[in-house]
Amino acid sequence: MKENLDFLGISQADLARRAGISIKHINQIAQGTAPLTPETAILLERVLDVPADVWNSLEANWRTQEQRRQDTEILQQQLSWLDRFPLRELVARGIIPNRAKTVDNLRLLLEFLGVGTPEAAENVWGSYKVAFRRSTTKTPDEYATAVWLSLALRSARQVECEPYRRETLVALIPQLRALTLTEPKHWLAELPKICAQAGVAVVFEPAMPKTHLSGATRWLTPDKVMLALSDRFKRIDQFWFAFFHEVGHIVLHGKRLTFLDDNPAAQGDFSSEEEEANKFAADTLIPSTYAEQYRKLSERPKPFSNIERFADLARIAPGIVVGRLQHERRLKWSEGHRLLSSVDFQAHRPAG
Structure with a gap:
């Protein structure tokens, strides 16, 4: 405004008279202390x-610009909120560039979490906890959990899926179970493809310290x-x-709840939904069809060739049978490791 007045040789007082606005208001606009309204813009035009x-x-x-300046001043007073997060993990996963407690890093974290302020984040997570079902013997770090879940959600939103159909997912279970016999590089690629046919976006997010999470289900849309x-x-x-525990939640419980699950095979008190999902997973991996053979195996699991013969009969990976026997205390946790293959998303992720 000042530049235009100087160019035209018009004073603020003259502009006020020409526009029918008070000199005080023109001066306030020029100083940036009063807003320039659409009505005033028409008059200045x-x-x-x-x-x-x-x-x-x-x-x-x-x-x-002014609001950003004020926002920076507010965020400067909230930098201690960063102390609650696993900054090393945030850097490693590309969420923030370094571990410095700066306003820029705080902004990046808020944008990543999809919240406007630290207070809003706390309120959002507080409401989510009502829906979460987590079986755990340890106290989880809710801030690390929020980061892990946000990473998973971002990945899941990128997965293209057919509309969710419960009957399609149920029909795919034998095909999904058969993947247990394949190498991790194969099923890491195939699981998302198969499940996408039923509206399920499968994502693999490497474990994060102090979250104590094995998996999570969450409805993104009514069809996904x-x-x-x-x-x-x-x-x-x-x-x-x-995996099959989470499938159980989807098949059995539909859209009623959002679940965050710790070790679903751990002992402890579970909600009825957790118990149902546990049973679904156990019965899917070792169906009742093989109940008698499994009973005989559980009475005499060693030599380990017995486990391999049963796994071959049931068409399931031997390591899954070892895990079941260990959980039921038919084997010591130190036994059967030769049959337990490892799962590491970073190491086994398919190229490309």
């Missing part, structure tokens, strides 16, 4: 021959559900139990 759109754009940019898995235990039996 007539007097100064500068389009109203230009004035409105300048005003919007100025106000945004996320099934996220971690490699927390690095064991084939734990991975596949967690």
Whole structure:
């Protein structure tokens, strides 16, 4: 405004008279202490021959700049919130560039989490906890959990799926179970493809310290559900139990709840939904068809060739049978490791 007045040789008082606005208001606009309204922009367009759109754009940019300055001052007072997060993990996963407690890093974290302020984040997570079902013997770090879940959600939203159909997912279970016999590089590629046919977005997010999470399910839209898995235990039996546990939640419980699950095979008190999902996973991996053969095996699991013969009969990976026997205390946790293949998302992720 000042530049235009100087160019035209018009004083602020003259502009005020020409536009029918008080001198005080013109001065406040020039100083940036009063907003330039659309009505004023129209008047200035007539007097100064500068389009109203230009004035409105300048005003919007100025106000945004001022608000960013104020926002920076507010965030500067909230930098301690960063101390609650696993900064090393945030850097390793490309969320922030370094571990410095700066306003820029705080902004990046808020943008990543999809929240406007630290207070909003706390309120959002508080409401989610009502829906989460987690079986755990350890106290989880809710901030690390929020990061892990946000990473999984971002990945899941990128997965293209057919609309969710429960009957399709149920029909695919034998095909999914057969993948337990394949190498990790194969099923890491095939699991998402197969499940996408039923509206399930499967994502693999490497485990994060202090989250104590094996997996999570969450509905993204009425026609798409996320099934996220971690490699927390690095064991084939734990991975596949967690996968079918989450499938159980989707098949049995539909859209009623959002689930965050710790080790679903751990002992402890579970909600009815957790118990149902546990049973679904156990019965899927070792169906009742083989109940008698499994009973005989559990009475005499060694030599380990017995386990391999049963696994071959049931068409399931031997490591899954080892895990079941260990859970039922038919084998010691130190036994059967030769049959337990490892699961590491980073090491086994397919190229490309």
